[in-house]
């Protein structure tokens with residue numbers, strides 16, 4: 578039985594995408610074999626790869642002066658690959674610290690560049706610093722931030738203004754969740770396993786002028802120029818993940834694109850936050866203007882009931898609601914592929930649980 582999967586990542590995929598991948602598993606494209614078993618340099622797979630890029634470009638209205646790269650190593654590898662490519666050894670870079678993932682990015686970047694923390698959520702990361710609190714370095718090589726912090730569930734409601742310094746964003750848990758003006762960014766990267774497709778793939782969207790500046794010693798497979806010049810096929814790419822991501826892009830196009838997703842995601846998150854706010858038993862701790870649309874965190878008034886809540890939710894077909902081990906409590910991830918029906922089922926369960934045990 579298919580359940581509602583609230584996992585933060587790897588996360589829920591659209592049922593139609595899984596069905597198509599299943600149907601094509603033994604005989605893909607009339608080849609008599611699966612897509613995993615064909616050459617990445619063959620005509621058939623090249624078409625899949627090209628279409629995935631074209632569809633992503635269309636979905637996000639990516640301007641012509643940006644390259645789209647399909648890389649490996651996840652978002653975590655980009656924590657190092659970004660400074661290796663964009664920052665000289667004697668450079669300063671601006672980073673905003675809003676939680677777990679920003680901090681990982683900062684820690685890694687410190688091996689390559691002088692990191693200036695240009696903004697800090699402080700304390701337990703219950704809010705995003707407003708533009709007025711950002712302390713920008715004029716000559717920074719770039720400005721890095723995490724638009725959505727997947728673990729605590731805080732999200733920027735604005736795109737920082739950086740006065741010409743290239744804006745770099747880790748959009749692993751928010752890419753494609755609403756319309757985005759890519760032209761405001763120098764570089765955007767996103768691990769696939771939240772809002773794109775299977776893990777093993779990281780999508781990098783990078784402006785042409787930021788390519789070709791990798792520092793000496795950068796491994797070739799991590800050099801944006803080498804990757805771009807070889808259409809992300811410098812070596813064997815994760816072909817199955819690329820193929821499934823392409824199916825997801827087509828699913829997004831059939832379902833109204835990012836504008837429709839943005840509206841759907843807004844309604845899903847608002848509905849769940851409203852239910853939490855209306856109850857004395859559940860609580861979300863994030864500042865109202867910083868609440869994530871993708872990862873909704875909440876605690877129970879009685880933490881001793883956490884285990885029972887999770888057990889009964891799973892039995893009711895609502896899985897992976899456990900909050901991150903550092904924070905405790907609950908987290909419902911509401912990526913594009915989570916239908917409103919999943920949110921409604923969760924709310925009905927929460928009400929019933931509260932009625933029984935509060």
Ligand SMILES: *Cc1c(COP(=O)(O)O)cnc(C)c1O
Pocket residue numbers: 586650651652653654678723725726727747748749750768769771
């Ligand atoms: C999941 C996540 C990461 C880590 O992604 P990997 O692909 O596992 O390296 C980094 N940043 C954000 C915002 C994430 O949500």
